Amino acid sequence: MSSEKESKPILVAGAGSGIGKSVLENLNLLSRDAIGISRTGAVWKNAGNGRPFEYGKNFQCNLSRQSEVLEFVGALKSQVNSLSGVYFTFGSGLFKSVDQIALEEWNAHFVLNLNSLFLLTKEILPLLRAGSFLCYLSSTAGYQGFPNSTAYCASRHAIAGFAKALREELKSQGIRVITVYPGAVYTDIWKGREGFEQDDMIPVDDFGKWLATLATLPDAVYPDEIRLLPRKGIL
Numbered sequence: 001m002s003s004e005k006e007s008k009p010i011l012v013a014g015a016g017s018g019i020g021k022s023v024l025e026n027l028n029l030l031s032r033d034a035i036g037i038s039r040t041g042a043v044w045k046n047a048g049n050g051r052p053f054e055y056g057k058n059f060q061c062n063l064s065r066q067s068e069v070l071e072f073v074g075a076l077k078s079q080v081n082s083l084s085g086v087y088f089t090f091g092s093g094l095f096k097s098v099d100q101i102a103l104e105e106w107n108a109h110f111v112l113n114l115n116s117l118f119l120l121t122k123e124i125l126p127l128l129r130a131g132s133f134l135c136y137l138s139s140t141a142g143y144q145g146f147p148n149s150t151a152y153c154a155s156r157h158a159i160a161g162f163a164k165a166l167r168e169e170l171k172s173q174g175i176r177v178i179t180v181y182p183g184a185v186y187t188d189i190w191k192g193r194e195g196f197e198q199d200d201m202i203p204v205d206d207f208g209k210w211l212a213t214l215a216t217l218p219d220a221v222y223p224d225e226i227r228l229l230p231r232k233g234i235l
């Protein structure tokens, strides 16, 4: 399987719905080898043939579970020697006033949105080479505050800080760390939130189409921090 080992696919972590699903679909349209993972993906089997993952599809991995992250990365390493890039498009919202947030939901939010992002980053690093990229999604909530968003703002600011520090650590290896701070993109994360109009937001496929193009940039081009808003600006 030497040709398989030599291919450098892109990993989309969080490709079950929303932005990540659209990124995976658009990478497929761009004919880029890509693998998605999320809770609702297809079950994969490490059959010992060195090819557990078919390109273009989303596979099952609950990133809140350390054992599943380690098992997935182990199987991925049996299939490929390196990755061109990784999109971190998984995450969840938690939009309540601070007095309404139970400690358990606060903890669960940080396990997924921060701890899992750290763990996956750490485990995937041996597959990255000079020119590879790591793309993290922060948010407008990663540089300013919003009401009923203490947990979300805290996790988005934390992702931005994590990425800034990682960028400095990986600079000498030529690995690019890209942070995108999107404004409102209409996905499930907005459903049920009052005071917002779908028409004011970026359609998810427009955003996914744009985000996928980061994988087509020449290795020597490095957009490190990108703010991106719908036409009405910050909603």
Ligand SMILES: NC(=O)c1ccc[n+]([C@@H]2O[C@H](COP(=O)([O-])OP(=O)(O)OC[C@H]3O[C@@H](n4cnc5c(N)ncnc54)[C@H](OP(=O)(O)O)[C@@H]3O)[C@@H](O)[C@H]2O)c1
Binding pocket: 013, 014, 015, 016, 017, 018, 019, 020, 021, 037, 038, 039, 040, 041, 061, 062, 063, 064, 089, 090, 091, 092, 093, 112, 137, 138, 139, 140, 181, 182, 183, 184, 185, 186, 187, 188, 189
């Ligand atoms: N939409 C926006 O306006 C916006 C703006 C700025 C930043 N963001 C950020 O972008 C990211 C994606 O959000 P979205 O709007 O696309 O929301 P979404 O449609 O709810 O997508 C969430 C993604 O995370 C995956 N996921 C959730 N829990 C997971 C778990 N335990 N393990 C593995 N995958 C998991 C979901 O797939 P499964 O359900 O299959 O697990 C899905 O692919 C979030 O981090 C969000 O904060 C969104």
